[in-house]
Amino acid sequence: MSPVGRVLVVGAAAAGLATAEALRRKGYRGALTLLGGEPEPPYDRPPLSKQVLSGAWEPERARLRAADDLAALDAEWVLGDPATGLDAGRREVTTAAGRTLRADAVVVATGLTARTLPAQHGVGGTHVVRTLADAVALRSELLSSRRLVVIGDGVLGAETAATARLLGLDVALVGPQQAPMTDQLGPLVAGHLAGLHRGHGVALHCGVLLDALHTREGRVTGLRLSDGTELAADVVVTAVGCAPATGWLEGSGLVLDDGVVCDAYCRAAPGVWAVGDVARWHHAGLGRPLRLENRTNASEQALAVASDILGEGVPYTPVPYFWTDQFDVKLQVHGVVSGGSRAEVVEGDPAGGRFVVRHEGPRGPECVLGWNMPKQTRLQRAHLVAPYTRPRQPAAP
Structure with a gap:
């Protein structure tokens, strides 16, 4: 010891x-x-x-x-x-x-x-979701609002949009990617996630950025996107990363x-x-x-x-893992998607709403993503253990 x-x-x-x-x-x-x-x-x-x-x-x-x-x-x-x-x-x-x-x-x-946008500083009705106090304050506003715009199409933005839509709000999700969470999921699975959100009534504005917030008496009323689209909003959530x-x-x-x-x-x-x-x-x-x-x-x-x-250390070499729940879907992600990887459905069928996708990179399997198939996703994770845990260069002493 x-x-x-x-x-x-x-x-x-x-x-x-x-x-x-x-x-x-x-x-x-x-x-x-x-x-x-x-x-x-x-x-x-x-x-x-x-x-x-x-x-x-x-x-x-x-x-x-x-x-x-x-x-x-x-x-x-x-x-x-x-x-x-x-x-x-x-x-x-x-x-x-x-x-x-x-x-x-x-x-x-x-x-x-949480990162914020300069335009939102001091503007009522604009929120981030990082702390417990943030979530409580946002919920209070959503209960008395009709229209929400979420700026940011990563995990937090997509989850917030899904939750607000289930609360009955009109929701628009805005972001620079071609589909929500493309960087984390790759284009194949992100495309299915976009379909899930559209199917539940979320308006997706992909490949665009915020151009300007509109306010009245210090409170947000809407925004203009970089493609010229105008959106009305009672509440705006910025989920542009941390x-x-x-x-x-x-x-x-x-x-x-x-x-x-x-x-x-x-x-x-x-x-x-x-x-x-x-x-x-x-x-x-x-x-x-x-x-x-x-x-x-x-x-x-x-x-x-x-x-x-305590003197018992070994190099920390995890297989990265995260999950997200949106609407009726649980997405589980083992590993990290790279830009040049190739995606293949290895279990189930996307048309049936249950499937597993494996990403292959230059050095072999690098990521496994499960859509409502937790058991099969865990089994497919076995393909990733050696690529992630076998050192590729000497570890620091």
């Missing part, structure tokens, strides 16, 4: 909590502090654009653990006080409230911040480049690790840096980081 005296986890969401729990499960009994910028105890983000936004869940149900479970971690919780700086050499973190926290091991788990929350790390001594740059063990510097959405680590199986924005990675990478803190 590594003789770590004190561990400080900066970020008290899914990745931070999972790191703390993994440390305790592995026998670490030293001092443990979780520092979080939000006042709420840890909660899950995937339900925000679905169950919480739809009203199927009360906001409290999104909490990841009951109060007794959090207390059982025997950790110090410092919530509602975001980190403002890190001295990596001293492993010293400062906070907005003026605290200075020191540790033998620091884990950066600050996640992402940025790693690394601003507080400027001058820290860490390397920052689309996240916190780490080696194959998720180490950013001696005694400093990064985990979850903010971590950009060397994936030894792929032979290149990778940063993943999904719930599964937060848990799996947390276990890898906890192991390395």
Whole structure:
């Protein structure tokens, strides 16, 4: 067991909590502090654009653990006080409230911040969906609105559009791709997703960008797209991606480049690790840096980081995985789609609403996507394990 005296986890969401729990499960009994910028105890983000936004869940149900479970971690919780700086050499973190926290091991788990559009700043009726408070505020507006425009055609934008349509709103989904989630799914499956949304009454505006927001008395009334299309709107959601929350790390001594740059063990510097959405680590199986924005990675990478803190680390080489629920479809994605891959239906039939697609790249299978076929998708995942987990170049020591 590594003789770590004190561990400080900066970020008290899914990745931070999972790191703390993994440390305790592995026998670490030293001092443990979780520092979080939000006042709420840890909660899950995937339900925000679905169950919480739809009203199927009360906001409290999104909490990841009951109060007794959090207390059982025997950790110090410092919530509602975001980190403002890190001295990596001293492993010293400062906070907005003026605290200075020191540790033998620091884990950066600050996640992402939602990107916004300059035109929406200060405009009523415009929203993002990143925090629990965001989802609650958006739901309140949707219940008294008729027309929603979602700007951004990735996972979050597509999920938000689907949820709002099921609430009965007139929904338009706007984005630069040729179909929703093309970058994550490839053209074949994204085309079926576009058909799913159109079949449920979502108006898709593909291959276009926002040109201007229209407002009246400080509140949004509509927008103009880059192709000249005019859309009326009572509410606008921007889902144009997120940025790693690394601003507080400027001058820290860490390397920052689309996240916190780490080696194959998720180490950013001696005694400093990064985990979850903010971590950009060397994936030894792929032979290149990778940063993943999904719930599964937060848990799996947390276990890898906890192991390395305790001297049991091995290179972290996961097969990336995420899922999304939209209307009556569960999409599961194992691996990463590349631009030059070839897609083939290997199970089921798209016409029947249940199928599995495998993507082949230059080095062989690289991604498996399942449309309402969870068991078959898991079986097809076996084709990906070796390509992702066999190192293509020596891992960093």
